[in-house]
Amino acid sequence: MKLNSVDISKTASASSIVFEALRKAIIEGDVQEGEPLRQDEIAKLFNTSRIPVREAISRLEEQGLVKTQRYKGAVVSGLSPDEAEEIFDFRALIEPEVIRRAVPLMSPETLETARASWAAFSASADPMSWGDLNRDFHSTLYRASGLQYHLDVIDNAMDRIDRYLRAQLILSNGMERANEEHIAIWEACLAGNAAQAAELTRLHITGARESLLQNISNLR
Amino acid sequence: MKLNSVDISKTASASSIVFEALRKAIIEGDVQEGEPLRQDEIAKLFNTSRIPVREAISRLEEQGLVKTQRYKGAVVSGLSPDEAEEIFDFRALIEPEVIRRAVPLMSPETLETARASWAAFSASADPMSWGDLNRDFHSTLYRASGLQYHLDVIDNAMDRIDRYLRAQLILSNGMERANEEHIAIWEACLAGNAAQAAELTRLHITGARESLLQNISNLR
DNA sequence: CTATTTCATATTGGATCCAATTTACAATAT
DNA sequence: ATATTGTAAATTGGATCCAATATGAAATAG
Numbered sequence: 001m002k003l004n005s006v007d008i009s010k011t012a013s014a015s016s017i018v019f020e021a022l023r024k025a026i027i028e029g030d031v032q033e034g035e036p037l038r039q040d041e042i043a044k045l046f047n048t049s050r051i052p053v054r055e056a057i058s059r060l061e062e063q064g065l066v067k068t069q070r071y072k073g074a075v076v077s078g079l080s081p082d083e084a085e086e087i088f089d090f091r092a093l094i095e096p097e098v099i100r101r102a103v104p105l106m107s108p109e110t111l112e113t114a115r116a117s118w119a120a121f122s123a124s125a126d127p128m129s130w131g132d133l134n135r136d137f138h139s140t141l142y143r144a145s146g147l148q149y150h151l152d153v154i155d156n157a158m159d160r161i162d163r164y165l166r167a168q169l170i171l172s173n174g175m176e177r178a179n180e181e182h183i184a185i186w187e188a189c190l191a192g193n194a195a196q197a198a199e200l201t202r203l204h205i206t207g208a209r210e211s212l213l214q215n216i217s218n219l220r
Numbered sequence: 221m222k223l224n225s226v227d228i229s230k231t232a233s234a235s236s237i238v239f240e241a242l243r244k245a246i247i248e249g250d251v252q253e254g255e256p257l258r259q260d261e262i263a264k265l266f267n268t269s270r271i272p273v274r275e276a277i278s279r280l281e282e283q284g285l286v287k288t289q290r291y292k293g294a295v296v297s298g299l300s301p302d303e304a305e306e307i308f309d310f311r312a313l314i315e316p317e318v319i320r321r322a323v324p325l326m327s328p329e330t331l332e333t334a335r336a337s338w339a340a341f342s343a344s345a346d347p348m349s350w351g352d353l354n355r356d357f358h359s360t361l362y363r364a365s366g367l368q369y370h371l372d373v374i375d376n377a378m379d380r381i382d383r384y385l386r387a388q389l390i391l392s393n394g395m396e397r398a399n400e401e402h403i404a405i406w407e408a409c410l411a412g413n414a415a416q417a418a419e420l421t422r423l424h425i426t427g428a429r430e431s432l433l434q435n436i437s438n439l440r
Numbered sequence: 441c442t443a444t445t446t447c448a449t450a451t452t453g454g455a456t457c458c459a460a461t462t463t464a465c466a467a468t469a470t
Numbered sequence: 471a472t473a474t475t476g477t478a479a480a481t482t483g484g485a486t487c488c489a490a491t492a493t494g495a496a497a498t499a500g
Binding site: 272290 | 484
């Protein structure tokens with residue numbers, strides 16, 4: 001029998017749909033930090049009951065994206081400058097190592113996909129899409145490493161600072177600079193120079209950190 | 221007014237109690253990998269309804285400790301040798317850096333607490349407590365860094381391999397070796413030699429990884 | 441006897457209802 | 471007027487009930 005099949009067991013539950021939507025809204029800054037998440041309100045928005053909403057919120061808390069207090073509810077958690085700096089330090093430690101191990105494993109398809117990402121990033125005039133394209137570029141390269149745990153951890157770290165990174169891309173010509181650095185990283189990957197790709201990635205991250213810290217007063 | 225007060229808002233909800241208990245049972249290996257978590261059964265054990273159990277399970281899934289399939293339920297997730305190796309690699313990357321930054325910040329109290337941990341570890345004849353004392357020793361030292369995000373990430377990584385680490389301590393005289401290495405790390409910290417503490421920590425982790433990989437067939 | 445098809449049971453996902461707690465505000469006393 | 475107390479609305483945590491799905495055994499057709 002020939003037939004386009006989908007694995008029904010993988011269809012999303014209400015709670016995952018709510019979780020993904022809230023996660024996206026939080027990391028993109030659509031709900032401000034400190035803003036409370038009202039279960040009833042969210043349940044109505046998704047035309048569901050509060051049960052899946054509560055499951056979604058407890059998952060968000062486990063990811064560090066919200067903080068809850070008993071009988072008071074959940075608020076979107078923000079980051080102090082120190083906390084943001086710490087997460088940039090963390091990324092600067094782990095991402096260079098991941099790309100270093102990824103370079104020898106990169107297929108032509110990987111490099112082509114990454115090239116398409118930075119090309120789209122470079123060409124896009126829409127600041128709202130910069131964040132996504134930036135993440136696509138890096139995660140495409142990292143994925144070649146096959147280091148799933150590292151990738152998950154990086155994703156969580158990115159989620160926590162996504163808002164600040166987007167702000168940083170808009171401010172202070174961050175986007176132009178990121179673009180040049182992306183091209184340099186990509187060329188190092190293409191050349192198979194793992195050490196250089198790692199070092200450029202490290203500088204890319206510490207550079208973004210410095211730029212963000214300088215601008216942090218503007219963001220508050 | 222003078223009165224021994226407790227912050228009632230911090231009293232645990234049913235779902236956190238269930239979450240903590242399941243987490244402990246899983247990382248210590250009291251529930252085997254692959255074993256299903258029946259909501260009803262757990263709810264009865266804790267004399268509660270399935271609602272807090274489900275919240276607990278969804279949090280465990282977010283931590284990677286269980287995997288759930290829609291309408292089929294949750295099973296304790298195991299690690300392939302490759303996955304375990306990856307997590308050791310991850311630890312070998314991040315923990316040396318954390319201790320390196322912690323050393324200059326260690327107070328006499330920190331060093332004393334850590335000393336007490338390795339002394340208890342060294343003196344304990346009970347294999348079941350080795351895992352806890354081992355974690356206490358390292359986390360006491362790491363905590364001095366004040367790097368909360370790093371500490372959280374390390375805790376998650378430790379949770380994922382805790383079972384294997386415990387097994388490894390029992391097998392192949394892992395405990396004696398760990399003990400000697402703990403003392404060496406502690407002495408480097410006492411001497412304020414951050415670089416050495418970092419390198420010894422790295423060797424401590426990669427050594428445990430090698431030993432575990434050699435024994436991994438025995439564990440399955 | 442084997443393969444397929446009911447069909448009953450077990451289990452999970454979600455909706456609705458109730459209890460516990462917080463919050464905002466009016467009422468009261470000093 | 472100000473501080474305290476009482477009260478009602480809002481909100482969350484949990485229990486119970488119902489619906490959707492999976493599982494496994496009995497029934498049935500070949």
